[in-house]
Amino acid sequence: MTRRAVHAASDGPLRLAVLEHYGETFGVDDKPWQAWRLADAPAQPGTHDVLMSDGEADEAVIARVAAAGATLIETDREGGQWIDTVRSPMGTWVFSVAADTDQPHSPAFVAVLLACMSLHFPAHDALCLARAWEPASADWPSDFARFPHVRHAALVAPEQGAAPFAPCPALGLYVVVPSADWIERLAPLNVPTVQLRFKSDDPAAVRAEIARAAKAMQGSSSRLFINDHWQAAIDYRAANGGEQSGIYGIHLGQEDLDDADLDAIRASGLRLGVSTHGYAEMLRVAAIRPSYLALGAIFPTTTKAMPTQPQGMGRFRAYVKLMQPVIPSLVGIGGVNAANMREVLAVGVGSAAVVRAVTEAGDVPAAVAHLVSLFPTA
Template sequence: MSRNGVKAAVDAALRDTLLARYGATFGTADKAWRVWAQADAPAELGNADVVLFDGEAEAATLARIAAAGAIAIESDREGGQWSDTVRSPMGTWVFSARADGDTAHSPGFVAVLLACLALHFPAHDALCLARAWQPGSLDWPVDFARFPQVRHAALVAPESRAKPFAPCPPLGLYAVVPTADWIERLVPLAVPTVQLRFKSNDAQAVRGEIERAAGAARGSASRLFINDHWRAAIDHHASHGNDSARSGIYGIHLGQEDLDEADLDALRDSGLRLGVSTHGYAEMLRVATIGPSYLALGAIFPTTTKVMPTAPQGLGRFHAYAKLMQPVVPSLVGIGGVDAARLPQVLAAGVGSAAVVRAITEADDVPAAVANLLGMFPAA
């Protein structure tokens, strides 16, 4: 790395045009991002620097970049594809994408990368957008086939095809609640989808909550999802012949951190639906390979119900995610900070479902709150 550095070649007009066109939709960062070719990077780096490598980087060089809080992108040509490794403070991702040319980091690629970083997209999502961008276009990418495939941390090898999970219809109002007590209160109110998010490491308590929640949902019009406790849910479901009508459980919901630990084959074989939380492009691409029953997209707005791995996505990102993913996973759920005032904006994306927590659990009059929320959904 040189003392002063020379920035990577960039199509500055394209970068500026993209920022002007999409800044109001996604918001723009205060810090000025800089992208450097490895041979021309300065000796001193900071958390607004990206270093591009043609091929693999040396471990010592990567360590210096990581210590500075900077980002490294290593790119290799493999046949007709680019293989990109993105290393940032948010972790390491490896992608493969169709090659549109012979230059790994063309001025146009750098322009889109810089623009997306400035639009608050994390480095791994900015890379996905830069590879998916149609050369010569100013339109936001929505062609799923152009987006990279995830190689690390892949749930399925890109060359493989997993059998998809059973699909979901539009899930409508989706109430996420902490106890079986709440499930017992909401099912008689005809809430179409309910989720038990019971946080406990006590196996007996977990089984008891699942049994009560399933008993409340059994024979009703409410679809019951169990959050996180997939083993106990599968066991309960199996004890009723893997029949949702008899078990009362419709599906499982998992977060990104749960997917690596879950037995996806066992979940698929059980016949239960699978919903997964996602927080951006790379996570959506990763999960799409297993054919989930639905994707939850968020958090759209600030939420206090759980610690989120990313900042609130906002409506601009949410609408972009929904437009990309609807043809791939038709059942989508908007989640995160959704209340009665925000629900119409969420449904305007055409997702057909929105998850609510405090809009119900903190309501003074729960039946009235549920009736109000249900009335905002299109008639079936």
């Protein structure tokens, strides 16, 4: 006799309330998500199925769920904490959070988890929201202390503290350009913040480009961040007067963090900015106390391949509300231009990054002046 699959217990009214309250803000998936206790799950789960295990699942189960494109959540208890391992087509994340109930997957947890996945949050972000959700509340989570800690891929162990990186003020207009030639063009315009995003695997070419950009910034009121090439930036700064070198900071993407020597960057005095694309990434990066967070991509962008769909203004507002008390310097990024700049700044961030709004402008000085004018005056 074929075993019949049985859905995990879920608080139906709560799930419906979350979808009704936030559906317009975040959008709702056309196909509903379903949750199953592992012992009661269908033999052949689908891409909108979430299987939940009390404790570790065996390798055969993990492989079966992965092959189906489904999501698996394994939950263990360690003392007063839940340890959640989230396996989905977007990778594996491990979190720890205070256990405020005796059930690893309570009906309220399941309801919020499924609702958030229906609101287009990936499984690892939906897990963070479900764990942070206030009991008997309809408010979107914004209390940082309730959110989980990232255990994998952690940048610092949850039980360890990290010294903060040097702080940043509000960075204002933040122009990202691909070459030192562009930095030289922007230096006389006193753009508040610029970033050199020079892509090359040639160490000599990287060092030469950084040197040109840094020399262009000396004596300028602009702040220069170097994307990715942290070691070359540290070396140049150390050999050329430290704070007077023309280099203000380093910007890293999520993919760069694992290989970067964060202690060396911190010790150099350089500021550190990091790109983030959702709750799990923000929580991961917050643990190292960077100088600023870049939040996005807010709008569609063609300047680089993004790991996630455009976040939209609803998510951007939620991210800012959560992170601003923790990391005050925030940058809105991704598809920002003169037409939407005021909307981005109205959320309360002190900086917004642009690329094509400057690099594709017919009159660069006029474009920069107009973009700067959109920022509120002190």
